[in-house]
Amino acid sequence: MIKTIAIIVGAILVVGGIVYVTQSGGPPVDVVTASLAPIQEYVDEQGKTRLPRTYVISMPFDARLGEITLEEGDHVTKGEVVAKIVQEDVEAEYDESKAAVERLAASIRETGDKSVEQTTRQQAEFFVDSMVNTVEAAKTRMTASRSRFEYATTYLQRVQQLIDKGAKTEDDLDRAQLQKVESDTDFQTDALTYQAILSIDAATKLLPSMVSQYIDRKDLSVAVLQQQKAEAEARLRTAELRMQRSTMTSPVDGIVLTKELTSEQQVAAGTTLLEIGQLSQLEVEAEILSQDATRIKPGDRAEIYGPSLGKEAGHGIPMKVQRVYPTGFTKVSSLGVEQQRVLVILRFESGQLAQVLEQHGLGVDYRVQVRVYTEEKAQALVIPRSAIFRDVSGNWQAYAVSGGKLQRRNLQLGLMNDLSVEVTQGIESGDQILISPAASLSDGAKVTPIENSP
Structure with missing residues (x-):
């Protein structure tokens, strides 16, 4: 029964269609x-928000980092402390370096004081001058002793000749012999004294040179100490620089994008701690196929739209092409096809970004749809x-x-x-x-x- 009805209805529809077409x-x-x-001609592509520059806060040197209380999304101002190294460590290093500089400065002052040595050299010069007279006196005395000895010898010979003639007595001979012995002894003594004084004079003449050499050695010691002081001052400057760098501040007014560490811990130099950015500089990047990128130029009108913005194509948020990168890159599509693409940067219209951030809550690396208008005609x-x-x-x-x-x-x-x-x-x-x-x-x-x- 039902099949029969269906056949009848179908027949009616076919007949009705034929009648309609015929009429x-x-x-x-x-x-x-x-x-x-x-x-308009346009290029549609997926894009994402980005910042042209982010500011990385990293460890300046190996040290123990204090707790970081900031969280992602926190606003910071330029100069605000965002991370800090444990101060006791850097202060101890600074105090040690400062003490080393002060100790070496004191040693330089002590070693550089030559007042005693200068006085000693003056005394040595006086000794040299006085020894000149002493040597002359000893030489004169020796000469006189030699003359007396020669006279005593001659006189003894005369007495011996006069003894034979009876003009002198044995007593005169004994006195002449005694005089010769005494004068000989005096001469030998004065000769030895003269030689000794000559030796003392030679040694005395070396005294000023010895004192000058000692002063020169003190100058060398001062130079060594000054070099050591320069090295200690360099370590002090490093310690001062570490003191300054131990307190890390935000370079700009911005927002904390990422935070890598939280609790107090030993951290190696160069480790990233925070990343700070300025959402007021937010822009959009899109990877455009190279054959489409040739039609895009800076200043072209563009827009972003999509579910994240609640906007449809043709009614998106207006933007401008800021820059088309001069070099492309190869990217494999989701279907496994190699594509040559070019990075295109879009900037928000003047004064519009603040409103977009407030209304749509855009952040960094948010996915959006990009449309760039390459050519337009009003009619x-x-x-x-x-x-x-x-x-x-x-x-x-x-x-x-x-x-x-x-x-x-x-x-x-x-x-x-x-x-x-x-x-x-x-x-x-x-x-x-x-x-x-x-x-x-x-x-x-x-x-x-x-x-x-x-």
Whole structure:
């Protein structure tokens, strides 16, 4: 029973369709009226927010880091302390370096004092001068002793000759002999004294040189101490620099983007502690296919949209192309295809970023959809993109409806995007154009046009 009813209903529908087609002259088709309208060419691509520069706070040297109380998202001001090394460690190093400099400075003052040595050298010079007279006196005394000895010898010889003649007595001879012995002894003593004084004089003449050499050695010691002091001062400057760097401050007014460490611990030099950025410098980057990037230039109008912003294409947040990178890079798509892409940077319109941040809560590395308008016309003859197709020769064509029949027309196109296309030749304003033509349709076929909104 149910099958019978279904067959009857189907038959009725087929008969009704045949009657409709016969009466209307052809099957119904959707058409739009070609009209003048604005059109834009654009490039659509995924993008993400970024900062042109971030400020990394890192460990300046190996040390023990105190607890960091800041958290991601906290606002900081320029000069605000964001991290701090345990101060007892750097203060102890500074005090030790300072004490070493002061100790060496005292040693230099002590070693550099030459007052005692200068006095000693003056005394030595006086000794040298006085020894000149002493040597002369000893020499004179020795000469006199030699003369007395020579006289005593001559006198003894005379007495011996006079003894033989009876002019002198034995007593005179004894006295002459005694005088000779005494004068000989005096001469030998004075000669030895003279030689000794000569030796003392030679040694005395060395005293000023010895004192000068000692002073020179003190100068060398001072130079060594000064070098040691310079090294100690360098260590002191390093300790002072560490004291300064031990307190790390924010270089800008900004926000904490990342925080790597929290609790107090020993940390190696160069370890990243915090990353600070300025959301007021937020921009958007998009990786554009290189063949599309050639049509983009700085200053082009753009927009961002998508679910994260609650905006649709064509009604997004306006932006401008800031920079197109001069070099591309290879990226593998989700389908495993290697693509050559170029990085394009977009900047917000003046004064708009603060409002966007407040309304949409954008942060760094947020995913957005990017549309860059490469060319625009305020008035052009526009039809839907779905109305055009290519023939076997690759020419663009479309079906126009005239007098209830299809007319295949060759087209010359201008601007084109995903939804619309500009026709510069082949149709006129007001022509009815078939939308999404079926492959079964042909030129001259009868149809019944049904107008659609463009």
